[in-house]
Amino acid sequence: MNLQLSHFSAAVLFGVFASVVFGITQRSTSREQIRYGLYCFAMFVGGVFMAGWVMWLLRR
């Protein structure tokens, strides 16, 4: 099997899985876990966009 993802989809999928684990392991209550997981995911996706714009600026 040879799965070829784009850079963006690979980074977002990475963020999904890492956020689930971070949320569950770093907080105690269910509500906090969901909130922290969503926060981590938002940071991952935000970081992807930020890195994308930085690379665009460097390429100019």
Add this chain to the structure above:
Amino acid sequence: MANPSTTKETVPPQPLTAMSVVAPAIGWLIPGAGHLVQKRWIRGLLLMGSIVIMFLLGLAMQGRVYRPNGGDILDILGFVGDVGAGGLYIVTRALDLGQGAIAHATADYGTKYIIVAGLLNFISAADAYHIAVGKKP
């Protein structure tokens, strides 16, 4: 002026129970199982799903699985990350998968997926230990 050493909280020693040894061990071997044996069903299944899918996606993306005798320091660090996946790593090595013939631009993501799946499983096993000793509900 308060002496910092006197105001510091003393943490009582945690009792060493069978579960505090079994849960992280089985959690390392089978991702999420450390939570499942303690009846944290949803958490265990979510952890298992995330780590196993991440590892398998890494293999599907032609990611490289590091060997213990890589020689290079970065290879050794890669091995430490990979071995965190426990049973997944053992099965992958037994089936001789993860040769890592990088044939396209995003194949390196596969290697990173496999390493991070192992590292996340270390965190998961540590969390199972904290639940077993009562530090976490």
